[in-house]
Amino acid sequence: MHATLPLTLRSGPLGISFTEASGGLPERVVVREADGRRTLLFPPGAMRLDIELAEVAEQRRLREPDSDWTRTWLVVAIPPVPEATYEESLLVDLYNNTIELVMLTADGTIRHVTWIDKRGAVDVSEPASQLYAGDTAPAIELNGLLGPGTHRLALRSFHQGEPFYSFCHATLSPVPEAADPRARRLVFMNEVEADRSRLTFTVNLPG
Secondary structure, three states: OOOEEEEEEOOOOOOEEEOOOOOOOOOEEEEEEOOEEEEEEOOOOOHHHHHHHHHHHHHHHHOOOOOOOOOOEEEEEOOOOOOOOOOHHHHHHHOOEEEEEEEEOOOOOEEEEEEEEOOEEEOOOOHHHOOOOOOEOOOEEHHHHHOOEEEEEEEEEEEOOEEOOOOOEEEEEOOOOOOOOOOEEEOOOOOOOOOOOEEEEEEEEOO
16 A cells, blocks of 8 residues: 655745655655645655655745735745854855845846845845844835736845845745745745746735
8 A cells, every 4th residue: 555645834944844654655745735635656765856856846836926815025034054163254254145126027127126134125235234144034015015916026145246145035925924824935946946146936916
């Protein structure tokens, strides 16, 4: 008999958590969704690879709008630094970055929307207010910032004025609280993003 492994969405760095079924590694995974269930088949010996593929697929899904929220809030955060033996001076330089929210148009144009730091959406990001490891910016209501419509957006990271690795996480939520169970938590993945300095996503804002 085939074992199954239930996957439950959570607010973790990979977007998915799971509990191994009794009896060893499963041969299939069931991902439950609001409108039904989707099954992913797991060949023997490929458990970790398939879990990673499921995580990538989930991050791609979360980047596309499928909600009927009347309002959408964006919360940007920088995860804490994992325990490691880095010198403080190296970390200070590594995380000395500014974060810009931009709109990506169909013709490839990049349009500046706002800078984001510890104060939220700002016209100018001051060095003392930049998000550091472990920091979370105040929630930003996208409806008032962008207006109604479907918008393709990106969070861009810059280090000394040049595009740099994206360390930020983004949470889209129908309320200002990022911990809301309906929130969509986005993380950077090489398999999802073509540009290492960007975290891209789409929102649909009603009029």
